[in-house]
Amino acid sequence: MEIQQNVPLAPLTTLGVGGDARFFARAASAIDVEEAVAFSREENLPLFVLGGGSNVVVADQGWNGLALQVGIPGIAGAGLGIFHVGAGVDWDSFVAHAVSQNCAGIECLSGIPGSVGGTPVQNVGAYGQEVSETITSVVAFDLSENRIRELTNTDCGFSYRASVFNTNWRGRYIILRATFALEPHGKPRLQYADLQKYFAGRDALPSLADTRTAVLRIRAGKGMLITPGDPDSRSAGSFFKNPVLTAAAHAELLGRAAQQHLKVPTYPALAQQHKVSAAWLVENSGFNKGYSRGHVGISTKHALALVNRDGATAAEIVALKEEIQERVALAWGIHLEPEPVFVGF
Numbered sequence: 001m002e003i004q005q006n007v008p009l010a011p012l013t014t015l016g017v018g019g020d021a022r023f024f025a026r027a028a029s030a031i032d033v034e035e036a037v038a039f040s041r042e043e044n045l046p047l048f049v050l051g052g053g054s055n056v057v058v059a060d061q062g063w064n065g066l067a068l069q070v071g072i073p074g075i076a077g078a079g080l081g082i083f084h085v086g087a088g089v090d091w092d093s094f095v096a097h098a099v100s101q102n103c104a105g106i107e108c109l110s111g112i113p114g115s116v117g118g119t120p121v122q123n124v125g126a127y128g129q130e131v132s133e134t135i136t137s138v139v140a141f142d143l144s145e146n147r148i149r150e151l152t153n154t155d156c157g158f159s160y161r162a163s164v165f166n167t168n169w170r171g172r173y174i175i176l177r178a179t180f181a182l183e184p185h186g187k188p189r190l191q192y193a194d195l196q197k198y199f200a201g202r203d204a205l206p207s208l209a210d211t212r213t214a215v216l217r218i219r220a221g222k223g224m225l226i227t228p229g230d231p232d233s234r235s236a237g238s239f240f241k242n243p244v245l246t247a248a249a250h251a252e253l254l255g256r257a258a259q260q261h262l263k264v265p266t267y268p269a270l271a272q273q274h275k276v277s278a279a280w281l282v283e284n285s286g287f288n289k290g291y292s293r294g295h296v297g298i299s300t301k302h303a304l305a306l307v308n309r310d311g312a313t314a315a316e317i318v319a320l321k322e323e324i325q326e327r328v329a330l331a332w333g334i335h336l337e338p339e340p341v342f343v344g345f
């Protein structure tokens with residue numbers, strides 16, 4: 001495995017900002033991963049694991065350590081809807097493969113960029129599905145114990161946009177492979193309002209392939225599909241998580257909104273909590289889709305996507321993030337939590 005020096009990271013991310021990695025390696029196997037870990041230890045370098053770069057903001061000064069991109073390939077079908085998938089496989093290629101095999105469980109996650117290894121990290125979800133529903137185990141290199149181990153679904157500690165990989169054990173594991181249990185000949189999940197609207201008036205149950213096509217079209221319409229030539233897709237996806245509020249905090253927010261004759265879109269969450277729309281909060285704090293500030297702005301199609309309008313710096317992205325957080329806090333008393341991972345700040 002080649003270890004390169006001074007490699008620009010911006011082109012390896014969907015947002016396209018940030019500086020160089022002092023050292024960079026692409027691991028095609030578990031052995032490569034172990035070799036890269038040994039190198040970073042010998043040279044006393046901090047290690048950052050990169051997947052498809054679709055959920056990261058790299059600092060303008062870059063990463064003063066080793067950036068290790070996990071490129072482990074392979075989709076192995078193990079019968080009855082079980083798939084062992086290399087962490088480096090492009091996520092949407094795996095979804096396309098599963099749908100072509102008529103296996104249900106991830107069709108609503110069509111069109112999400114990035115790698116398979118990136119999906120457990122924030123328990124990727126969209127249109128009524130999350131990977132935590134179908135991942136049965138994850139094989140990872142454990143940097144604390146210096147060995148490869150298998151984590152069960154429970155070990156992964158999944159919740160909304162979270163897992164042990166981005167909370168308690170952030171930086172401890174390098175994911176090498178994930179196993180998914182999908183449902184052969186299962187029905188598509190059509191819970192989400194956008195999907196119900198898309199298929200309204202249709203008698204026959206849509207197939208998994210129809211559902212995948214619908215999700216891809218809906219995503220493209222929101223700039224949430226990486227589309228060459230669509231400047232709104234030069235983003236890190238949703239920049240803020242939907243806040244999850246206690247019943248009391250939610251009631252207070254509804255009260256504030258009612259004074260202005262506004263209604264806050266709310267979704268159910270676990271343990272009597274309420275998930276409110278971050279996009280609504282942004283749009284009701286003085287920002288509109290298409291808002292611009294220097295080389296950065298808000299997508300013209302989705303209030304939650306911060307976009308690089310060409311030649312942006314990471315500092316400009318961070319300044320816009322802070323402006324949004326301040327105005328939402330002032331208007332609604334809510335702190336918006338960013339979704340992407342900040343590298344080298």
Ligand SMILES: Cc1cc2nc3c(=O)[nH]c(=O)nc-3n(C[C@H](O)[C@H](O)[C@H](O)COP(=O)(O)OP(=O)(O)OC[C@H]3O[C@@H](n4cnc5c(N)ncnc54)[C@H](O)[C@@H]3O)c2cc1C
Pocket residue numbers: 014048049050051052053054055056070087112113114115116117118119121122123124125126165173174175176223224225226233235236237238341
């Ligand atoms: C247009 C667009 C739309 C999006 N839509 C959605 C959506 O609908 N739902 C959603 O949940 N997300 C969405 N995202 C966010 C992003 O695509 C997902 O979070 C994706 O799973 C990130 O994977 P990645 O391989 O690109 O990870 P990266 O961005 O490279 O890394 C993200 C984090 O995961 C860690 N990581 C990556 N690979 C590994 C590995 N092998 N082992 C250990 N750690 C690893 C990194 O260290 C980092 O902390 C969207 C992004 C974009 C740009």
